[in-house]
Amino acid sequence: MNKYIKQIMVFAGALLTVFLTSCEDEPDKYEVTSGTPVVNYIRCLSSEVTSNTDDEDTKYTNGELVESAYPSSTLCLVGENLRSVVKIFFNDLEANLNTSYITDNTLIVNVPGSVPTEVSDKMYLITSDDQTVEVDFKVIISAPTVASMSCEYAPAGSTATIYGGYMIDDPNIPLTVAFKNAAGQDLLATDVSVAADYSSVSFTVPEGAVEGPITVTSVYGATQAPFRYMDTRGLLFDFDGATGLTNHGWHARDVLSDETSITGNFVQLGNGTAKLTEDAGWDDSNFAFEYWCGSWDSPQNVTSGDGIALNNLVDFSNYENMALKFEMYIPSASPWMAGAMQICFEGYDKVTISGNPIEDYGGTVAGANAYAFNNEANDLGKFGRAMYRPWTTTGSFDTGDQWITVTVPLTSFIYDKDGGVTSNTPKLSDFASLTIFVLGGGITGTECAPIIKIDNIRAVPNK
Numbered sequence: 110m111n112k113y114i115k116q117i118m119v120f121a122g123a124l125l126t127v128f129l130t131s132c133e134d135e136p137d138k139y140e141v142t143s144g145t146p147v148v149n150y151i152r153c154l155s156s157e158v159t160s161n162t163d164d165e166d167t168k169y170t171n172g173e174l175v176e177s178a179y180p181s182s183t184l185c186l187v188g189e190n191l192r193s194v195v196k197i198f199f200n201d202l203e204a205n206l207n208t209s210y211i212t213d214n215t216l217i218v219n220v221p222g223s224v225p226t227e228v229s230d231k232m233y234l235i236t237s238d239d240q241t242v243e244v245d246f247k248v249i250i251s252a253p254t255v256a257s258m259s260c261e262y263a264p265a266g267s268t269a270t271i272y273g274g275y276m277i278d279d280p281n282i283p284l285t286v287a288f289k290n291a292a293g294q295d296l297l298a299t300d301v302s303v304a305a306d307y308s309s310v311s312f313t314v315p316e317g318a319v320e321g322p323i324t325v326t327s328v329y330g331a332t333q334a335p336f337r338y339m340d341t342r343g344l345l346f347d348f349d350g351a352t353g354l355t356n357h358g359w360h361a362r363d364v365l366s367d368e369t370s371i372t373g374n375f376v377q378l379g380n381g382t383a384k385l386t387e388d389a390g391w392d393d394s395n396f397a398f399e400y401w402c403g404s405w406d407s408p409q410n411v412t413s414g415d416g417i418a419l420n421n422l423v424d425f426s427n428y429e430n431m432a433l434k435f436e437m438y439i440p441s442a443s444p445w446m447a448g449a450m451q452i453c454f455e456g457y458d459k460v461t462i463s464g465n466p467i468e469d470y471g472g473t474v475a476g477a478n479a480y481a482f483n484n485e486a487n488d489l490g491k492f493g494r495a496m497y498r499p500w501t502t503t504g505s506f507d508t509g510d511q512w513i514t515v516t517v518p519l520t521s522f523i524y525d526k527d528g529g530v531t532s533n534t535p536k537l538s539d540f541a542s543l544t545i546f547v548l549g550g551g552i553t554g555t556e557c558a559p560i561i562k563i564d565n566i567r568a569v570p571n572k
Contacts, residue, residue, distance in 0.1 A: 139208040141192060141237045148188040148234070148244050151175055154217070155182045177247035181222040191216040196235035199248050200225035220248055224277060224307050251275050252330025253284070258323070261514045262339055262371050262436050262565055263314050268300070270311045271325060271334070278303040278310075279328040286312050288338055289321035335572040336434075343423045343431070343568040345543070346400070348374035352422065353415055357462060358399025358544070359477065365562075371436055371512045375564040378547060381443045387553050389448020393479065396448075396547040398563070401477055403461035408468040411541070416462055418541035419454070423568050425540040430571050433495070433517045437508060438562040444507040445500050446557040449528065449550025452517060453481050453494035456539040482526055482546055490526040493534035496550050504555065512564075518571065527551045540568075 152172035172185060192213050197204045202221040210217035225248065232246040254274040263269035271286065278284040278301070286298040298312035310325065320339040325332050341347075346354050348364050349372065356362050356376075363377045376398055379385070383395035402418040403409040411418040425431065433452065439445055457467055457474050464476025475486065484490030495517045500506035525531040528551025547561070 139192075139211070141195060142190060142213070143238055144190045144193050144236075145240060146188060146190045146193050146234050146236060146242055148186050148191075148232075148242075150187050151244075151246065152185045152187065153178050153182055154185055176245065177249050178220055179249050179251060180220050180224070182220045184218055184220060186216040186218070187214060189214060193236045193238075194234045195237050196233075198233040198235070199246065200229050200231065201227045224250060224275065250277065250329045253277070253325040253327050253332045255323075255325055255332050255334040257516065258334070258336060258338075258514060260371075260436060260512050261336055261434070262512065264371065265314050265316045265318055267314055268311060269314055270309050271323070272309045273325070273332075274308055275327065275329065276303045276307045276310045276325070277327040277329060282328040284310060285326045286310060287324045287326065288315055288318035290317045291319050293321075295324075336569070340434070340567060340569055342570070344565070345419055345423060345568060346376070346566040347372065348376055348564065354400060354417070354422075355415075356399065357416060358401045359479075360394060360397060360399060362398045369438055369440075369510075369512075369562065371438070371564055373564075375436075375438070375562045378545070378561040378563070379443070379559045381558055381560050384556055384558050385445075385447045385547065385554075387447055387556055389547060389549050389554070391483075391548060393482075393546065393548075397479075398545045399479075400543045401455075401460045401462045402457075402542045403463055403465070403467070405463045405465070407463075407465040409461060409463050409465040411457075411461075411467055418457075419543060419568075420537065420540040423540075425537060425568065427570070428519045428535075428537065428540065428568075431519045431568055432571055433519060433566070433568055435515055435566040436512045436564045437515050438510075438512045438564075439507040440560055441507045441510055443558060443560040444505045445547075445559040445561060446505045447500075447552075447554030448498070448547045449552060450497040450561075451482065451494050451524075451526065451544075451546050451548055451550060452497060452522075453492070453544045453546070454522070454535050454540045455481055455492075455542040455544065456536075457541055459489055459492065459539070460542050460544075479544065479546070481544065482548060484526060491531050491533050492525070493522045493531050494524055494526070495522045496524045496528060498550060498552060500554060501552060505557075519568070524550075 153175040154172045199220055202225050204218050204221050230247045232244040234242040253276050256273045259270040287295040290296050296315040296318050298315055300313040302311045323334040323338050364374050365377050366374045378396045402411050402416050404416045412421050460475050480486035480489040481492050522535050523530055
């Protein structure tokens with residue numbers, strides 16, 4: 110019996126040693142204190158101020174002294190007894206606290222990113238013993254932010270959606286979406302409906318709306334969209350004759366008009382029976398649209414007519430701040446499930462309709478061949494192009510029997526034909542020809558027979 114008692118005592122002693130050692134190993138363990146917190150001042154660390162000329166007793170941390178900040182800003186509260194704080198509210202929204210960023214004299218916290226329901230312009234510090242300390246602090250709610258529109262060519266009377274943030278529909282000052290009429294006056298959209306998280310607004314496009322800016326206005330201010338309604342700036346192809354440009358290459362891609370048309374004619378890739386294999390193998394006769402500039406003259410004409418170089422039609426001099434846009438319609442009955450839409454601008458040295466010399470151009474002139482897609486001719490398959498492949502998110506993509514606007518920044522033309530990143534990206538002289546080809550892209554999907562309708566191809570400013 111004595112033997113067993115000794116063993117138990119030894120074991121208990123060992124446990125006590127471990128416990129004491131554990132306590133000694135955490136001398137800086139965070140502990141909530143009691144008492145009333147005091148906030149002397151607040152700095153906004155999001156301002157990234159790296160130096161200041163404050164009095165010596167206010168240099169707990171760098172950053173701009175503030176009494177207000179935008180949602181998601183990072184703040185540092187400087188004061189006393191701040192370890193007594195267990196919760197912080199900005200208006201009626203609770204912020205997340207991380208004890209790793211709390212000391213007796215400083216507390217770092219992010220302003221909640223959501224929009225408050227009740228605005229008091231107060232910060233509420235809740236302590237461990239349920240005290241509430243109020244601090245005057247204003248969360249600045251911005252005017253609406255506008256990122257994109259479901260369809261920039263949505264016809265009058267149809268429903269469209271604008272995406273962004275801070276779409277606040279105040280009961281006293283409702284959110285408005287304004288278009289322009291032919292006289293330049295505002296036309297307000299009807300049936301305005303704001304998402305619960307304020308990230309979008311749906312509405313009916315007003316009758317009489319014409320090409321022009323769109324302005325979204327809330328109780329907190331007005332914002333003009335970075336795009337235009339029915340934008341024809343930088344129009345390359347509308348397939349209705351506005352620019353006179355259409356197919357200009359090996360194939361006469363189908364240019365159609367039907368009950369789904371958004372603004373008349375459109376070009377169509379696929380026909381609902383032609384198959385894209387799992388790896389979207391070569392099928393240029395069904396899934397490629399080609400515009401190769403030039404003519405059969407010698408020297409060939411690239412300055413006018415149906416073979417004009419695109420950079421002689423549209424100013425690409427600021428292409429780093431431009432995007433290629435087009436409207437697209439994919440019926441739900443013929444979804445897209447394989448391959449990448451490779452979008453490639455090509456200079457004279459990559460493709461022209463004839464390969465004949467070009468007046469006042471002393472460089473190499475390439476002939477009619479899809480070298481950028483078959484890796485021939487000086488490895489042009491490594492030349493930069495965009496890869497649009499929205500089906501990869503869910504395995505299948507269609508536009509729900511609606512037209513949508515696709516936006517492809519010209520700075521995203523960074524892929525080679527197999528989907529790898531290349532440093533051989535387009536320069537100003539490369540914006541002469543355009544090929545859109547659903548092909549490979551280094552991804553595998555599901556065999557499908559998609560129909561992809563495209564209209565209003567344009568190169569426009571990002572803002």
